[in-house]
Amino acid sequence: MERARLGLLEEYHDPLTVSQLDAIGVGEGWRCLDVGAGGGSVTRMLAERVGVSGSVLAVDLDTSLLDELASDRVEVRRHDLLSDQLPGAAFDLVHARLLLMFLSPRLGALQRLVSAARPGGWVASIAPDFTAVALSPTSLVWQRVWSRFLDAALAGGWDPGYGARLCGDLRAAGLVDVHADYIARCYPGGALPSRLLSLTVERLRARMVLLGADNDEIDQARRLLEEPASTIRSPTTCMARGRRPDHS
Numbered sequence: 001m002e003r004a005r006l007g008l009l010e011e012y013h014d015p016l017t018v019s020q021l022d023a024i025g026v027g028e029g030w031r032c033l034d035v036g037a038g039g040g041s042v043t044r045m046l047a048e049r050v051g052v053s054g055s056v057l058a059v060d061l062d063t064s065l066l067d068e069l070a071s072d073r074v075e076v077r078r079h080d081l082l083s084d085q086l087p088g089a090a091f092d093l094v095h096a097r098l099l100l101m102f103l104s105p106r107l108g109a110l111q112r113l114v115s116a117a118r119p120g121g122w123v124a125s126i127a128p129d130f131t132a133v134a135l136s137p138t139s140l141v142w143q144r145v146w147s148r149f150l151d152a153a154l155a156g157g158w159d160p161g162y163g164a165r166l167c168g169d170l171r172a173a174g175l176v177d178v179h180a181d182y183i184a185r186c187y188p189g190g191a192l193p194s195r196l197l198s199l200t201v202e203r204l205r206a207r208m209v210l211l212g213a214d215n216d217e218i219d220q221a222r223r224l225l226e227e228p229a230s231t232i233r234s235p236t237t238c239m240a241r242g243r244r245p246d247h248s
Ligand SMILES: C[S@@+](CC[C@H](N)C(=O)[O-])C[C@H]1O[C@@H](n2cnc3c(N)ncnc32)[C@H](O)[C@@H]1O
Pocket: 009, 010, 013, 035, 036, 037, 038, 039, 040, 041, 042, 059, 060, 061, 062, 079, 080, 081, 082, 096, 097, 098, 099, 102, 103
């Protein structure tokens, strides 16, 4: 299930990451760090771009899906961003997609990413804002379940609205030339982002039930996400980047 969710997550976000890496100009010879690299799709993209003269360090708490990517230009390390030390001022690009919203303190984690970038280097991130999600036609069941989803995310230490704050945090962490794009889209039930949302609800089911959600209602809400007659406004995705100042 989690592998399937990661696969959908990559399929949805990879085209956004391509445009972000294009905008930054990541290319031949760059030294890149991919933090919370997960299933490795961004690591693969970076390795292709940096060529034989560049390098990619891919780190995650769980490297089981990354180990096979190790090569002459890709190094894989098990790493906890909240407690382990990263090389300082070492990378042209530090990348963290769909990671910061899960961590606490978020700004402290971001500052660790900034310290790993060389002066003048880039920090790039993507974060969703789940508070923007809406389903129509709506129902009381959906509203109850969605409200429990947000409660469960918060109770688990996530910030479900982090996408709305990412840009401000990049500035607060001292980055310059900060730029953010926000992508808000609607999809029919059963489309890729709707299925992704359904699997994300499933991932939080146990915690939602602990907070009072009803299992049958969660099933009904998931069916609504899969039902072609539903229209779902998916989480607003924030794609943001900034540069470490040249003299820092
Ligand atoms: C939602 S997945 C995103 C994976 C990948 N960045 C992507 O966008 O396809 C979040 C990843 O962050 C990793 N992660 C969570 N907490 C972490 C931490 N403290 N340090 C490093 N990685 C972490 C998880 O193991 C997981 O692989």
